[in-house]
Amino acid sequence: MTEKELRKKAMALPLNPGVYIMKNKDKKIIYIGKAKALKNRVSSYFGSHTNHSLKVIRMVENVDDFDYILCDTEFEALVLECSLIKQHTPKYNILLKDDKGYNYIKITKEEFPKISEAKQVLDDGATYIGPFVSNFSVKNAVEETLRIFKLPQCNKKFPKDYNKSRPCLNGFMGICSAPCNGRISKEDYQASINDAIAFLKGGAIKSVEDMEKRMYEYSEAMEFEKAAKLRDRIKAIRNLEEKQKVVSINVPEEDVFALVNSNKKACFEVIRFKFGKLVDSEHWIIDSVDDLAEARFDLIERYYSMRSDIPGRIAVDGDILEEELLHEYLESQRGKKLEFIHPQKGEHLSIVNLCIKNANEHLAQNQGRLGKEFAALEELAELLGLPKPPEYIESYDISHTFGADNVAGMVVFHNGRPMKKAYKRFAIKGFDGQNDVGSMNEILERRFKHYYEDDDESTFKILPDLILLDGGQPQVNAVLPVIAKMNIDVPVFGMVKDNKHRTRAIAYDGGEIEINSHRSAFTLVSRIQEEVHRFAITYHHKKHQKSSFTSSLLKIDGIGEKKAKALMKQFKTISAIKEASVEELSEVSGISKANAESVYQYYRND
Template sequence: MEQTPDQKKKELRKKAMKLPLSPGVYLMHDRSGKIIYIGKAKALKNRVSQYFGSEKNHDDKVRQMVAHVDWFEYILTDSEFEALVLECSLIKQHTPKYNILLKDDKGYHYIKVTNEEWPRISQSKQAPDDGNTYIGPYVSSWATKESVDEALKIFCLPSCNRHFPRDIGKGRPCLNFFIKQCCAPCRGKISKEEYLESVNEAIDFLKGGSSESVRKLTEKMNRAAENLEFEYAARIRDRLSAIRRMGDRQKVVAISVPEQDVVALAQGPTACCFQVFRFQDGRLCDRESFPMGRCGEPESARREFLERYYTIRDRIPPRVTLDGPAESMDLLERWLTEKRGSRVLLSVPQKGEQAKLAEMVRQNAAEAVAQTTGRTVKETSALDELGRKLGLSEPPKYIESYDISNLQGGENVAGMIVFENGRPLKSAYRKFKIKTVEGQDDYASMRETLERRFEEYELHKEEGEGFGRLPDLILLDGGKGQVGAVKPVLEEHHLEIPLFGMVKDSSHRTRAITGDGGEISISSNRAAFTLVSSIQDEVHRWAIGYHRQLRKKHSISSALTTVEGIGEKRAKALLRYFRTMTAIREAELSQLEQAPGMTKPAAQKLYQAIHGAENLDEKSQKS
């Protein structure tokens, strides 16, 4: 008889509990015997048994992996460091499905100079024997492309698809000519000799670098000036200015550390991305992007990524800067040091140049995630920042927020709004009229609201949407008191949902987020601050709007109850039937008489109150 998933899980946990408390590597297999995950552990028993225990602290990636595990094996090592080295080797050998796997696409790249009458310069992935000239090879695709782009702009060479001399004099020049980034041979105003000179200068620039080009061009400019060739000297002067401008642009991402890598992670609701910026001689020399699916808990993901990345890359810098902590940083540092042959420092800067650099790289990673998920960079970055600030394992995809509104305890209501993927999901907004609380008690009102919300969850959880869907995060409009009032409700329902309050300052602007451990400040210039402020403003608008709506209805209802024969119940029935006071005023006597719960005497009294006794007599005579 085939085992159920729960039975299989219990069996695997029983086996895991028999493992030794020793360091080692574990290998998870599926039914076919294929290795689907490889991990290392300081204590095998503790680590492996966690997979087959409670799922509450597991992310989606781990849950999926565990669901496919049929059996596991392990290899003992003398130390956790040896386990890490063995883990890296085995992952490279077996490429398991649920480990972070990076494709090593670092081939060689070349700069191509075509062998034609009007040569063209471009980037190439290969160097075939086709009669053209190839400069290289270069390892970095990004650096090769950047160099070609810079050379074309500095020396005003064409980057379009036109062929010369065939297309000379045919059509208008493109935009690059008008912004002074192309000499536009298509206009027929530049001689072949001048064009070839520009091409040769560009090749010298690409081969020798900007400093060598500056030296050669400066010599040319001085000779031209001595020979009174002022127009030619001015053209060289403009090229020197262009090289300096390019150098100034590069300084934007120049650093004080001669050689280092900066690694950052951005997570979206359904995807994540690692970015690596590589620096040599204090300047950005390469950048790589690794988009992937959901990568789970950030610290574990960073460790896995660093292991995979430096397994497929030969160059290891003396410093690696991270945008957040990684699991087993001391072991990673030791492993990288051994691979490099000299000290490697792993750091997570909190301020200064390095922190700004890490944030810049993270923003680039957020851009890649945004392109994958179809969200804006701002939305992706805000959710990622918020998740980090609150210590969540993943960015909160589905956020619920609550606010209480009343006036001196009257018309006590609550509003619930939902933000999904950083945007308002108005179809999921809900309103609550407080039933059990009299007077102004916001804590009790908030407790009742959440109690009713999760009672609805129990009734609709099979549907998986609306009240049947649990949020990834709950934000209450209020401080520590509201959080304390609501937390027991979550505990009673055995729900582990992150719960925080949104605190305002004296000017009613969002100041911080509060939980059990005190306030978490959020900087006003960060995307997370904008998101939380938007949520707080929106839930306040929704709650107070409902409160005003009820107050308006109550005042209208009170006006109706002043008419003889119309009480609270009949007034509410009239408002439900006619919807507005204007419709009641414009209704004929017969329409009032036919309204639910109305009698002829009551209808006549109401009509008389609205239109006067004379109109009532006239209507009665006609009827």
Template sequence: MEERKKELRQKAMRLPMSPGVYLMRDKSGTIIYIGKAKALKNRVSQYFGSEKNHEEKVRRMVANVQDFEYILTDSEFEALVLECSLIKQYTPKYNILLKDDKGYHYIRVSGGEWPRISEAKQLADDGAEYIGPYVSSWSVKQAVDEALKVFRLPSCSRRFPQDIGKGRPCLNYYIKQCCAPCRGRMKPEEYQEAVNEAVEFLRGGSADSMKRLTEKMEQAAENLEFEYAARIRDRIAAIQKMRERQKVVSVRVPEQDVIALAQGAGSACVEVFRFRGGSLVDRETFLLGDVGNPKRARGEFLERYYSIREQIPPRLTLDGAAENAPLLEEWLTQKAGRRVRITVPQKGEQAHLVEMCRSNAAEQLAQQTGRTGREASALDELGRLLGLECPPQYIEAYDISNLAGGDNVAGMVVFENGRPLKSAYRRFQIKSFEGQDDYGAMREVISRRLGEYFQNKDSGEGFGRLPDLILLDGGKGHVSAVRPILQQSGLEIPLFGMVKDDKHRTRAIARDGGEIAINSNRSAFTLVSIIQDEVHRFAIGYHRQMRKKNTISSTLTEIPGVGPARAKALLRHFRTISAIREADLEQLLGVKGMTRPAAQTIYQHFHLNSAEKDSG
């Protein structure tokens, strides 16, 4: 494999410094990746150089490359257009691929005396009325749900008229979301009128429905049909309530797509919110595999997504930078026939929309990985805050605990996918010095941990696995003290400190030369606080355990003939001082390495002391 990589690198070094498209093929000749480059020689040769800076996704792809070919273009823009066309044609395994879903969706209104309104994926010759087609299944579902609630139509599986009068109405009736024809107190004509109004609502929208219903209500009131007028008034109120709820996702920018990326361990999710007329009209979710660098992933996603979409809004709002953004703007502008801008908002309404979109992406990803949306969002937010390429899935945190330099210990806790991994927790006794030196203790602990990695890295488990992030309980002084240890090891692991305020609460993240405020990043702040509290609890718990053990051991070493080794053997055998005190001579002799004189001395120590206390 190394020989093949060497040959491919030599071939890549002979490429021209011109823009173009490159196609990677596996041993069967299948195209597995297509990319573009401003300078082919620089870009392609990177793949076959050192793997040190390659993402896992790139390493897997390179391991399968048998050969490559290239196509020269006159400009980087032409390379982008050609790349889009070739990816659509060949669908390479290692490119981000999106399904070009040409399917349509319909709203179905069944026939008969008691019609039902529902969603449908295709037309059928069943006598029902079909409204549509619609491109988005999400918009169809939203519209049907709203119509059923506003006009209080049933959404259950009961059949009418067969099930009328059978059983009590369901919860929807009691919360005023269904007129409950199953009670048998509703005329078919009244039900049909509600269905007709719901269909008008679906065809014309809420504004037209409000106008027609208001006219009906006023006419009913003039005719003294007050009960009928009240029923229409309730429907108008329901539409108004629904419109108020829609304003929550109504924005000042009339037409835009909001796009956000959430990443997990080996998987990612991209969420697209589509706003038209200032309101959210559609959303799409794309679950992807390992996409690697988020900046590159966003750029590649935009290429794929708008290659299979005809409608391109004048504004694309992203949750972070996209690779080749100016080039993509030029391509999208040409494709749309008008100016298209790509923006990354930092504050205000647009930043809030991006965060909402990102939270939804994290929630969708969490459902696939078994995590909660909060955990996925916290890791994603923490990774962005610290400037990491990907969210840290495997985090190690360290804390030192001692009392005036005595019983010097450290604790290490591990969080995997935002949750404590207690099987990976480790404890350390500080061995290289005595006294209080938190920086020295932290250096020793990290050195020992990295040493264990080099001994066990082939296993890929426990100490044989490197963390995505190391957090130290302490400020920039701790980070500066430990940084040289990492540099000497040749390992590139992100290292930060967790800073506490004077009330021992998490305040900020420390880095070389400064701090990063995290109070405004709620999800990341909560996660870091939990990690800091957990590592402190674990370290101080070990410290107390050691103090107790050393106190008990010193009680035994006060007995003539009992040194540290014998005291340790006694505690290992009997577990407690009380058990040693209650042991007879023969039981004491059962301790490994115990002599009769020593056993007699121990027995007499406890029993003579007890006798003296009793006589006193």
């Protein structure tokens, strides 16, 4: 449908609450939204784009049709919207990738057991505590336990390495009992493991109570050394609790959210508290948002669609669009009352500020990693006269051996960094022999044919901002007519090498642009040229080895690819085939006596 037809359809919608489902020309769902009044909301997409963000404009450009589902209330629309988004994960909805699996604490079954983190339960006889959703809490628990109970953190195996070496730094510092140096007996080590497991399962309070009781019993029995060990453990646990109070709140459980926005990216951060202590921290780097209040609504709702444990209190760093609706939804999911707070002072404000600080740090790290690359892209854009820094660069190179096994490689750099999932390999099909210009012509035509014919999931559907060809003006001249014929508007330049195979200049419109003096752009282009050459030549070597692998067999009368493969499967190498007798050769499935004699005679004559 045209945008005019879509607006006409939207204007016919009722003013009822509901969910609208945007689809592209392939009927794939690309956006799902809810509305208090469907007509008003959906019609706002089609018409003037003055108040729309770039993301919304791009989404609307891809809409070919829409469906809708009427609901009785806005709350029902929200519940349905959440369910549908989770089911379809549309491209233009804000989505959070949940890459957190279950985590366990593992206690190995051996003479000197080890305690460690684990991602899955194996059938190895070990004891597993869990599962836990939070890797953060498992990692902290294991580290604290090993430190408190002075258990080894190394890879040594006991009893094999028992009393065989000097202790490491942990042993010298007194934070490991150093079984490697024989400082602890097997019995005492097992007692420490038992106490550690009790600590992990029962928590600090119960563990301390049990240890205090035993400490006094040892003291009464004048076993002062054992009593002193327990005293030190109790002290270590209490010291740990004091450290944790630095980041704690006086409520049983609370989640704290912060959203920090920049020109290009945003960071969504959550810090989770249970029993008054920080137990987990997560963050997501997402595209920059246009409306912070609306984004907070979407992000918090998406977050709890991935987490079943909703706390009694949620602290947020700013306004939430339709907060009452979100509150009602989360309360219904929790089955109990919950409270939204927007702290203005006190300890809760300090925790929100801590969350904002972490979000800022993660965003700065992300943008810092891209800072050099973006500076290089800006310099390259200025050098080549591009209207903006090229976000998506494709580069091509040809590889062959004197015209044999002709192949091409395509690499992609996104925001100045390799995007390996978009790399492509091409075997030249149009001709035999050495013709780099013809090869480049063929692969560009095939590449953009994919652009028009592939489905939306294909990385071929991404139109590059810049094409860099390994070679000079002849390669550029070869592909320009192809691109023009296919109605593609992308700037094309060549990468020219010196006699030492290093990047020297960029070829364009009959001339060359010297880039050595432009350090950032030179480094980026050199890196792209090295990567596309590596990728193409690796594919060529693989293809060349494959073609050489059975080439001599295929020269023998009566031996085709199928029989050659059967021979190679049986004998593994050409050398072994050369040494085989006629009788041995004829024992191979599919090889007749005549075939065997042909193979035998071929290699004897050779």
